[in-house]
Amino acid sequence: MSYHKELAAAKKAASLAARLCQNVQKALLQSDVQSKTDKTPVTVADYGSQALISFVLQQELRAEFSLVAEEDSKDLRKDGAQEIVERITKLVNYSLTTDGSYNVTLSTEDVLKAIDSGRSEGGSQGQHWVLDPIDGTKGFLRGDQYAIALALLDGGKVVLGVLACPNLPLTSLEDAGQHSPNNEVGCLFFAEVGGGTYMQPLDGSSAVKVQVSAVENPEEASFFESYEAAHSMHDLTSLIAQKLGVKAPPVRIDSQAKYGALSRGDGAIYLRFPHKGYREKIWDHAAGCIVVTEAGGVVTDAAGQPLDFSKGKHLDVDTGIIVTNQKLMPLLLNAVKESLKEKAPSS
Numbered sequence: 001m002s003y004h005k006e007l008a009a010a011k012k013a014a015s016l017a018a019r020l021c022q023n024v025q026k027a028l029l030q031s032d033v034q035s036k037t038d039k040t041p042v043t044v045a046d047y048g049s050q051a052l053i054s055f056v057l058q059q060e061l062r063a064e065f066s067l068v069a070e071e072d073s074k075d076l077r078k079d080g081a082q083e084i085v086e087r088i089t090k091l092v093n094y095s096l097t098t099d100g101s102y103n104v105t106l107s108t109e110d111v112l113k114a115i116d117s118g119r120s121e122g123g124s125q126g127q128h129w130v131l132d133p134i135d136g137t138k139g140f141l142r143g144d145q146y147a148i149a150l151a152l153l154d155g156g157k158v159v160l161g162v163l164a165c166p167n168l169p170l171t172s173l174e175d176a177g178q179h180s181p182n183n184e185v186g187c188l189f190f191a192e193v194g195g196g197t198y199m200q201p202l203d204g205s206s207a208v209k210v211q212v213s214a215v216e217n218p219e220e221a222s223f224f225e226s227y228e229a230a231h232s233m234h235d236l237t238s239l240i241a242q243k244l245g246v247k248a249p250p251v252r253i254d255s256q257a258k259y260g261a262l263s264r265g266d267g268a269i270y271l272r273f274p275h276k277g278y279r280e281k282i283w284d285h286a287a288g289c290i291v292v293t294e295a296g297g298v299v300t301d302a303a304g305q306p307l308d309f310s311k312g313k314h315l316d317v318d319t320g321i322i323v324t325n326q327k328l329m330p331l332l333l334n335a336v337k338e339s340l341k342e343k344a345p346s347s
């Protein structure tokens with residue numbers, strides 16, 4: 001089965017959302033940042049990106065679809081939120097007008113409904129779109145890396161993924177993920193099952209096929225991890241890297257831009273070990289996972305099991321998520337096993 005039409009729709013939706021996010025990041029106002037009930041930040045760009053993507057999918061697919069997405073309109077429907085909803089609506093309409101493909105103006109209610117179309121729970125049956133409208137909101141607020149991540153599940157498997165990374169350099173990440181003024185930025189990674197992974201500039205020029213690093217010697221490998229120490233245990237990953245023989249320091253960048261960078265061989269390993277009690281969400285990994293696997297990489301949990309996207313909104317992973325090429329994976333699994341044993345509290 002081919003997913004060409006869905007992939008074209010996803011690329012269009014993610015590219016438009018990336019432009020919206022870039023506009024907001026350029027002129028981020030203090031009032032644009034709200035705090036969600038779980039105290040994580042959310043901005044007008046997160047909501048605008050979700051509304052825009054939901055609207056574009058609806059226009060392009062012209063059929064009912066199921067969307068599992070990070071945001072909902074609950075906080076936006078509270079008293080006092082009218083101004084922020086109007087700002088989101090303006091952002092969405094501005095993006096639609098400048099693109100010119102759709103001759104519409106959305107009302108605030110249209111925007112709230114579009115955000116809420118992302119309320120599906122996913123699962124193993126049928127097709128479900130999976131969206132993180134801004135992955136790495138903290139990176140977005142810092143002016144660093146973030147991604148718009150959109151994937152499609154069919155029968156519980158990821159069949160396509162698109163990652164828009166507006167601040168990722170088009171060449172390689174030589175400068176540890178920081179935004180360099182001399183380096184052109186803005187990458188769109190996309191993959192369809194069985195079709196390989198491609199990267200193109202977000203401005204739409206031609207795509208190139210990408211491949212993960214072919215490094216076989218861990219001493220020559222570098223590894224990615226979360227920028228935020230709260231999102232991944234840096235002491236554990238440093239032990240794993242040491243056991244593996246990795247010499248380079250960790251490259252810490254936000255969001256699934258890590259999967260994108262790895263898919264084109266910027267680094268060979270991605271280690272993610274959240275603190276105890278955190279449950280991974282499917283929208284934080286679905287697009288990144290297919291972008292890496294179609295580029296020849298492997299994504300598993302710490303026990304070497306593939307990620308299972310068929311269980312609803314959450315991923316039930318053993319301890320952490322590890323990503324590398326096929327040659328390095330057995331060595332990495334060993335290093336992870338030994339490090340976890342060493343770090344385990346003795347009973």
Ligand SMILES: Nc1ncnc2c1ncn2[C@@H]1O[C@H](COP(=O)(O)OS(=O)(=O)O)[C@@H](OP(=O)(O)O)[C@H]1O
Pocket residue numbers: 040070132134135136137138139225226227228229230231232253254255256274275278281284
């Ligand atoms: N406690 C904890 N542990 C692990 N992961 C968490 C945690 N809290 C949040 N998140 C999710 O991490 C997403 C950000 O991705 P990263 O961790 O790769 O980026 S970062 O470098 O840490 O910013 C981030 O994505 P966004 O919410 O879309 O920004 C979260 O879904």
Ligand SMILES: [Mg+2]
Pocket residue numbers: 046070132133134135136137
């Ligand atoms: Mg998000």
